Each structure stands twice: as C-alpha cells, then as structure tokens.
Amino acid sequence: MKRIVYLALAVALLVAAGLAWRHFSKPQLPAAKSAAGPARTLPVKAAQVRRDTVTDRVSAVGTLIANESVMIRPEIDGRIEAIHFQEGQVVRKGDKLVSLDASEVEAQLASAMAAANLNRSRLKRSEELFEKKFISAQALDEARENLNQTNAREAEIKAKLAKSVVRAPFEGVTGLRQVSPGAYAKAGQDVARLEGIGVLKIDFRVPELYLSKIRVGQALAVTVDAYPGEAFSGTIYAIEPSVDEATRTVLIRARLPNPGVRLKPGMFARVNLTLAQRDNALLVPEQALVPRGAERFVFRIIDGRAVSTRVEIGLRRPGEVEILSGLEEGQVIVADGQLKLQDGAAVTVMAEKPPAAKP
Numbered sequence: 200m201k202r203i204v205y206l207a208l209a210v211a212l213l214v215a216a217g218l219a220w221r222h223f224s225k226p227q228l229p230a231a232k233s234a235a236g237p238a239r240t241l242p243v244k245a246a247q248v249r250r251d252t253v254t255d256r257v258s259a260v261g262t263l264i265a266n267e268s269v270m271i272r273p274e275i276d277g278r279i280e281a282i283h284f285q286e287g288q289v290v291r292k293g294d295k296l297v298s299l300d301a302s303e304v305e306a307q308l309a310s311a312m313a314a315a316n317l318n319r320s321r322l323k324r325s326e327e328l329f330e331k332k333f334i335s336a337q338a339l340d341e342a343r344e345n346l347n348q349t350n351a352r353e354a355e356i357k358a359k360l361a362k363s364v365v366r367a368p369f370e371g372v373t374g375l376r377q378v379s380p381g382a383y384a385k386a387g388q389d390v391a392r393l394e395g396i397g398v399l400k401i402d403f404r405v406p407e408l409y410l411s412k413i414r415v416g417q418a419l420a421v422t423v424d425a426y427p428g429e430a431f432s433g434t435i436y437a438i439e440p441s442v443d444e445a446t447r448t449v450l451i452r453a454r455l456p457n458p459g460v461r462l463k464p465g466m467f468a469r470v471n472l473t474l475a476q477r478d479n480a481l482l483v484p485e486q487a488l489v490p491r492g493a494e495r496f497v498f499r500i501i502d503g504r505a506v507s508t509r510v511e512i513g514l515r516r517p518g519e520v521e522i523l524s525g526l527e528e529g530q531v532i533v534a535d536g537q538l539k540l541q542d543g544a545a546v547t548v549m550a551e552k553p554p555a556a557k558p
Contacts, residue, residue, distance in 0.1 A: 239545070240503075240545040240546060240547045241536065241539060241540060241544060241545070241546050241547065242536060242546070242547050242548075242549050243498075243500075243505070243533045243534075243535065243536035243537065243540070243546045243547070243548060243549065244533070244534045244535035244536060244548070244549050245500055245531050245532065245533060245534055245548045246483065246484050246487065246531070246532055246534035247529060247530070247531055247532075248481055248482070248483055248522065248526045248527065248528055248529060248530045248531075248532060249481070249482055249528065250479045250480065250481060250482070250528050251479075251480060251482050252476065252477065252478050252479075252480065253476070253477050253480040253482070253513070253514045253516060253521050254473055254475070254476045254477075254514075255412070255473070255474040255475040255476070255514050256471055256472065256473055256474065257405055257406075257409050257471075257472050257474055258469065258470065258471055258472075259403040259404060259405050259469075259470045259472070260403060260467065260468070260469055260470065261401045261402050261403030261404075261421075261468050261469075261470050262401065262402060262403075262465065262466070262467065262468065263399050263400070263401050263423075263462055263463065263464055263465065263466040263468055264399065264400045264401070264402065264464050264465070265371075265394040265395055265396050265399065265400070265464040266395045266396065266397070266398045266399060266400055266454065267368075267369045267371060267394075267395035268392065268393070268394050268395065268464065269368060269369075269392070269393050270389055270390075270391075270392050270393075271296055271297065271365060271373075271389075271390040271391050271392065271393055272365075272386075272387050272388060272389060272390060273297065273299060273362070273365055273384050273385075273386060273387075273388065273390070274362045274365075274386055274387075275299065275359060275362045275363065275386050276383070276384065276385055276386050277299030277300050277301070277363060277383070277384060278299060278300040278381065278382070278383050278384070279297060279298075279299060279300075279378055279379070279380050279381060279382050279383075279384050280298045280299055280300045280301075280380065281297070281298040281380055282296070282297055282376060282378075282379075282380055282390075283295040283296055283297065283298065284296050284373045284376075284391075285373070286373060286374065286375050286376055286391070287372060287373065287374075288372070288373050289370070289371070289372055290367045290370065290371065290372075290373060290393070291367065291370050292367055292368065292369050292370050293366050293367060294366060294367045295364055295365075295366055296365045296366060296367055296373070296390070296391075296393075297364070297365040297390055298363065298364050298365075299363040299364070299365075299384070300363075301360055301363035301364075304356060304359050304360045304363060305360065307356045307359075308353065308356040308357060308360055311349060311352045311353040311355075311356050312353055314349040314352070314353075315346065315349040315350055315352075315353050317349075318342070318345045318346040318348075318349045319346055321342050321345065321346075322342045322343055322345075322346045325338060325339045325342035325343075326339065326342075365390070367393060368393070369393075369395050370395060370397065371393045371394050371395035371396065371397075372393070372394050372395075372396055372460065373391050373392070373393055374391050374392035374393070374394065375391060375392075376390055376391040377389045377390060377391060378390050394464060396457055396460050396462070396463070396464060397456075397457060397460065398454055398455070398456055398457060399454070399455055399457045399462055399464065400452055400453065400454055400455075401421060401433060401452070401453050401454075401455060401468055401470065402450060402451070402452050403450075403451055403453075403468075403470045404443070404446070404448040404449065404450055404451070405448060405449060405451060405472070406447060406448055407442050407447050407448065407449055409474060410442070410449055412474040412475065413435065413438065413449075413451065413472070413474070414435070415435055415436060415437070415438065416434060416435065416436075417434070417435045417472065417473075418432060418433070418434055418473065419432075419433050419434070419435065419453055419470055419471065419472045419473070420432060420433075420470070420471045421433055421455055421468050421469070421470055421471075422468065422469045422471070423462065423466050423467065423468050423469075424467065425461075425462075425466065426461070430471075431455050431456075431457075431462065432455060432456075433453040433454060433455030433456075434453055434454060434455070435451055435452070435453045436452065436453060436454055437451070437452040438450075438451050438452075439451070439452075453470075477513075477514075477521075480513070480514075480521045481521065481522040481523075481526055481527075481528060482519045482520070482521060482522070483497065483519065483520060483522055483526065483532060483534075484518065484519060484520075484534045485515065485518055485519055485520045486534065486535060487532050487533060487534045487535075487537065488510075488512070488520065489507075489537055489538075494509055495509070495510055495511075495512055496508060496509050496510065497510055497525075497526070497532045497533070497537075498532060498533040498537050498540055498542075498546075499526075499530055499531065499532050499533075500531045500532065500533060500546060500548065503545055503546065503547075504543055504544065504545055504546065505533055505537070505540045505541075505542065505543070505544050505545075505546050506542065506543070507542040508525055508526065509525055510522050510523075510524065510525030510526055511523040511524040511525060531548075533546065536549075
C-alpha cells in the first residue's frame with residue numbers, strides 16, 4: 200500500500216515540474232524573436248573618388264642679394280679730382296666713377312719715357328759699335344739692360360696712372376657716396392657701393408629630404424611683402440654640394456630678373472618651389488582615412504555595407520589626399536562617420552543639407 204502511495208506522489212511531482220517549466224519558458228520566446236530581428240544601420244556621409252591635378256611643392260624663406268656687388272675704393276692714395284656719377288645712377292661697365300689727381304704721376308711717366316727713349320738710342324749705337332768691334336759684349340749687355348729697366352719703370356708708372364681712375368667693373372646702380380671732390384682719399388677708402396641689380400640672386404634652404412627632387416634649371420616663384428599678391432619668377436642655377444650638418448638642409452641659389460629694379464638686395468622673400476606635378480591623380484577627403492598602425496584604410500560603400508579597403512597615399516593638400524593604389528575613380532567611400540564602423544557594417548548615406556538661405 201505504501202509503495203502505491205509513493206508512486207502516486209512521484210507522478211504528481213513530475214507533473215508539477217513539467218507545468219512549471221512550461222510556465223517559465225514561455226515569456227522568453229518574444230525576447231529571442233527580437234534578437235533575431237533586422238540589423239541596425241549606421242548613418243554616414245559619403246564622397247566619390249575623383250581625379251584632379253596635384254602639385255608637390257616646398258616652401259622656404261630666403262634673402263635677395265645683388266647679382267654683383269662691390270664697394271668702390273681707390274687702389275692708391277690721392278686727392279679726389281672728380282666724381283663722375285650721381286647717387287642712384289645706372290652706370291655701364293668701364294664707365295669712369297672717380298678720378299684722382301694724377302699730375303705727379305704724369306710727370307713721373309714723362310720722365311720715364313724720356314729715359315727709355317735715351318736708353319733706346321744708346322742701345323742702337325752700342326749695337327753699331329759692337330759690330331765694328333769698338334766695344335765689348337759686356338758693354339752691349341749693359342746698354343740693353345739699361346733699356347729694359349727704363350721700360351719696366353715706364354710700365355709701372357703707367358699702371359699707377361691707370362689706377363688714378365676708378366672705373367665700373369660691371370653694369371649696376373651706384374649707391375650713396377661717402378666722399379666729396381677735393382677730399383684726400385687713402386687706398387682702400389670707401390667711396391660708394393655699386394650693385395648689379397638688373398638680375399638678383401636669392402639664397403634659401405630646403406630640407407635634405409627634397410634634395411633628390413631639386414635640379415639646376417628648375418623654376419620657382421618668389422613673393423615679397425613690398426608687393427603683396429605679386430609673384431616673381433626665377434630659376435635655380437646652383438646647389439651647394441654639401442648638406443649643413445646642424446640643420447640637415449641644403450643651400451640653393453637662384454636668379455630672378457628684376458625689370459624696373461623694383462626688388463632690392465636684402466629683402467626678405469618667400470620661395471615656392473614646384474617639385475613635381477601629376478595629372479589625373481585620384482583624390483579623396485583627408486578625413487576619410489582610417490589609420491591602423493603604419494597602414495591607411497578607407498571604407499567603400501558596396502550594396503549598403505561598409506567594406507574596409509587598404510590604400511596607399513601620396514601627396515596631401517588642404518582637405519584632400521592623393522590615392523596611389525586601392526581605389527578607382529567614381530567609387531563611393533565613407534567620408535564622415537567611419538570611426539564607429541566595422542568591416543561589413545550596414546550603413547545609410549545621409550543626404551547633404553542645402554546651404555541656408557541668406558536673409
């Protein structure tokens with residue numbers, strides 16, 4: 200009898216446990232259905248890969264210097280007899296600039312020429328007497344040496360006389376003079392500066408990184424504060440053969456025409472040097488790039504999903520970057536909102552808002 204009672208209790212407990220399991224498992228079904236619903240899409244802004252011309256440029260600062268520059272100075276002492284130029288005047292090569300009093304030197308030259316003529320006559324007579332055996336060979340040699348000495352003295356005085364006139368060594372513009380006519384000038388005393396500024400030079404430095412892209416004959420543009428908005432064209436003609444160890448930069452020198460001599464030596468100048476130019480380069484917004492270590496990625500939008508694509512970048516310009524490989528023209532990429540994306544995520548492209556109307 201007891202065994203029957205125990206069996207009935209066991210059956211009742213099993214039935215109760217089954218009912219409880221069915222009761223507590225039913226509320227979980229709606230949650231499971233919700234989890235299997237449609238995936239959430241993320242809003243993003245999109246842009247197309249486009250083609251354009253990109254230019255690789257380097258900027259530097261430099262100083263304008265005269266093509267030729269010299270301080271006018273006499274080579275000998277003397278009183279300034281005349282100044283043949285006006286301050287700020289354009290002079291030609293070989294023009295007289297300053298004349299020193301040369302009366303004493305001219306007298307010395309006349310004396311030397313007379314002595315040379317006398318010794319020339321004596322040598323002629325000595326040669327005639329030597330042919331007739333009336334004098335020795337030594338006497339003939341002495342007469343010839345006397346003529347050589349007087350000729351050398353005459354050449355020396357002529358050179359000194361030539362130095363009494365200071366001439367322009369090149370075409371240029373004279374500066375402000377430091378002396379007046381009648382003043383006694385010492386050898387090497389400053390008279391005025393002569394600047395060849397029809398063509399100017401500019402010295403500037405660029406990092407050694409760009410050295411392989413710089414060559415003689417390359418064009419550049421120069422701007423100065425005195426003429427805002429205006430660019431002056433120049434050409435590189437010399438590159439320093441060594442790199443500065445302290446700054447790791449290389450010194451470059453260029454020439455630029457100076458019509459109207461508007462530019463002046465000593466001016467501060469900005470240099471824009473074009474290193475390379477590529478047509479039909481692929482461009483994307485710079486903010487579309489996603490860095491991952493040393494590599495760069497963008498998200499392409501394909502059938503409503505973001506596909507991570509590795510790219511190789513080239514030149515940069517404000518707001519855009521060149522793509523060397525990984526993309527093609529016309530492809531649509533995520534331009535904004537990519538930081539929360541994962542490869543394969545569903546996206547919705549947001550429409551661009553029209554600009555607000557002006558009141």
